Amino acid sequence: MRSLLIALTIALSCGCAAAAESALTIASGDYGDGMLIGFDPSTKAVRGYFSSETGQGRFNCIFYLKGRLSSSPASISTYFPETPNDKINGKLLVKAHDSVLVRLSTEPGGCWNVLHFADDDQPAEFTLVAKHPWVSIAVIKSDRAYFFDAPAASVHRKAYLVQGDAVGVRGVQPGWLQVDFVGGRKMVSGWVRQSDVYPDD
Secondary structure: OHHHHHHHHHHHHHHHHHHHHHHOOOOOEEOOOOEEEEEEOOOOEEEEEEEEEEOOOOEEEEEEEEEEOOOOOEEEEEEOOOOOOOOEEEEEEEEEOOEEEEEEOOOOOOOOOOOOOOOOOOOEEEEOOEEOOOOEEEEEOOOOEEOEOOOOOOOOOOOEEOOOOEEEEEEEEOOEEEEEEOOOOOOEEEEEEHHHEOOOO
């Protein structure tokens, strides 16, 4: 009888752990201070992009963030989009559905003057400013990436993105991404060619 109770307790605790993992989630959107986050609940993949500057543009902190939210804190890797092999690893802690902490092993280049990410006592904290239905974040690699009204449309719009712009990805079709750009005076949405963004290595 006792062994049965022990087995049941173990089963229940494992079930709770599995349920906690499946329930672990984070809101996608603009987290302010230069941080964008996209989360795909079906794969638990979390993607982010941080870009900020200080000193009238003299100091820039830019990096792409990727990981899998199977636990909190979650292991993440960060890198500059043009140099994906130069990774800095770290942790992403979900404080709440709309609040996260980012702690990296070392400071990315230029970040010390903008925001500290390698401070054990005070990791960088971000809170959701505007929620969006993004499943990922992508970064433009082309000099000009034009918006289209639909995937495979023959004519592009006048509006375009430039290298280094980050977009929230809300939909994917072969060769195309449905994106939102929130870096201007107002949000611009549309489709861009997947070849115009850096690969998600």
